[in-house]
Amino acid sequence: MRVIGLMSGTSHDAIDAVGAEISLRDNAIEVRTAGRTSLPYADELRAELIAALPPAALDMATVCRLDTAIGQAFAAAAGAAMDEFFGGTVDLVASHGQTVYHWVEEGAVRGTLQLGQPAWIAQRTGASVVSDFRSRDIAAGGQGAPLVALFDALWLRGRPGRAAALNIGGIANATVLGDPPVAFDTGPGNALIDAAVEAATGGAAHFDRDGAMAARGRVDPTLLARLLAEPYYGLRPPKSTGKELFNRAYLERVLPADPLPAEDIVATVTALTARTIAAALAPYAPTEVIASGGGTRNPTLMAALATRLRDSRAELRTSDELGLPSEDKEALAFAVLGFLTAHGLPGALPACTGARHASVLGSLTPGARGFALPTPPSAPPQLLTLVG
Structure with missing residues (x-):
C-alpha cells in the first residue's frame, strides 16, 4: 500500500x-x-x-x-x-x-x-x-498521546538492553520498551526555548538556531528552580500535555521581576528541557535513548541531555543512526x-x-x-x- x-x-x-x-x-x-x-x-x-x-x-x-x-x-x-x-x-x-x-x-x-x-x-x-x-x-x-508509542514499540523490539525512544518537538515525549512498555509526554521540548527566543527577538526568530543563544548564556538557578516546581513533572504516567500549559505566557509568569539577559533565559529553559527529560526517564533505567525531532538539531540541548543521561548510564543516540532520519x-x-x-x-x-x-x-x-x-x-x- x-x-x-x-x-x-x-x-x-x-x-x-x-x-x-x-x-x-x-x-x-x-x-x-x-x-x-x-x-x-x-x-x-x-x-x-x-x-x-x-x-x-x-x-x-x-x-x-x-x-x-x-x-x-x-x-x-x-x-x-x-x-x-x-x-x-x-x-x-x-x-x-x-x-x-x-x-x-x-x-x-x-x-x-x-x-x-x-x-x-x-x-x-x-x-x-x-x-x-x-x-x-x-x-x-x-x-490520546503519545500515539507514536506503538510505532516505537514495534520498531525497537529486540534491541539489546532497554531502549527508549524520545521525540523532542515543541513538547517532548518518550516511549520506554518493557513488559509492558510505558509512554508519556515529559514536558516542554522546544516550546519554552522557542518562546524565549521569539520574545528576545521581537518575533524575528522562532527558534534557537544551532543552540547559539543558549551556548552564550548562563543557567539562572533561581529561574530554573521556579520552572522545576511545575506540578506536571510530578505526575505519574500515563500523562500528556501541550502548549495549553507550556507557552510564552507561562514563561513570562515565572520570570523574575529583575530582567535577565535573553541568553540566560534561553540557556535556562534549554537546561530545563534536558533536566526534565532525563529525570522522567531515570526511573525506567534505559540503556539507550534514541532521539528524533527538531530538538536534535540543537547541539547545546543535545550536549546537556547527553550529560544528564550519562549520569544514569544511558547512551544518547539519534534515530538517524538506526536508519530512520x-x-x-x-x-x-x-x-x-x-x-x-x-x-x-x-x-x-x-x-x-x-x-x-x-x-x-x-x-x-x-x-x-x-x-x-x-x-x-x-x-x-x-x-x-x-x-x-
Whole structure:
C-alpha cells in the first residue's frame, strides 16, 4: 500500500510529508520510505494560527478559517509528495492535522482538537484519508498521546538492553520498551526555548538556531528552580500535555521581576528541557535513548541531555543512526498508524495511553474510488522493519 503520512507538530512551523510503501509480511509491518518533503506554513497563516493558540480567545469564524486553510496546506503537501514520490497516485493519506488544543483536567484528557479539514486532502489526491487519530483513544479513557508509542514499540523490539525512544518537538515525549512498555509526554521540548527566543527577538526568530543563544548564556538557578516546581513533572504516567500549559505566557509568569539577559533565559529553559527529560526517564533505567525531532538539531540541548543521561548510564543516540532520519519519524509513524486503521487494526497501546482497551484509530474520508477495508490479518503485527 502506498501511503503518505502528514504531520505538523507543536512548533507550528511546517507540514512534513513522508511517502512510504507499507505491507504486512508474516508478523511484521515492512516499511520502505519513498521520500520526504516539508512545506512551511505561509507567514500569514502561521501568524494567525499562533495568535489563536491558548491562552487566546477566538471565535468560531477563526476556527473555520484555520480549519480550511490548514486543510488546504496539508492537501498541498500531500499532493506534492504524491506527485514526487508516487507519480501522482497513492492508496491512502494519513493526516495527523495541526493540534490547536489538548484538553487536560486533573490529569485526565477530556478532548483534543486537530485542525486541517481532510476533505481538501481527499479532493487534491483522490485518495482516502485517515485523520483525527487521537479522539478514539480518548473516548476509550486514554490520553490520546503519545500515539507514536506503538510505532516505537514495534520498531525497537529486540534491541539489546532497554531502549527508549524520545521525540523532542515543541513538547517532548518518550516511549520506554518493557513488559509492558510505558509512554508519556515529559514536558516542554522546544516550546519554552522557542518562546524565549521569539520574545528576545521581537518575533524575528522562532527558534534557537544551532543552540547559539543558549551556548552564550548562563543557567539562572533561581529561574530554573521556579520552572522545576511545575506540578506536571510530578505526575505519574500515563500523562500528556501541550502548549495549553507550556507557552510564552507561562514563561513570562515565572520570570523574575529583575530582567535577565535573553541568553540566560534561553540557556535556562534549554537546561530545563534536558533536566526534565532525563529525570522522567531515570526511573525506567534505559540503556539507550534514541532521539528524533527538531530538538536534535540543537547541539547545546543535545550536549546537556547527553550529560544528564550519562549520569544514569544511558547512551544518547539519534534515530538517524538506526536508519530512520529524525525529521521523517513522526510523519512516518502516522503513515503506519493510517495503514493499521485501513486494515482494521488497533493503533494505540493501552499500557502507554491509559485507555481501557486498544482501538482502531481515526476517522475516514473516502477518496474518489471509495474505500473498502482489506481483510484483517489473523494476528496483529509484532515487528516493524525498515527496508532500503
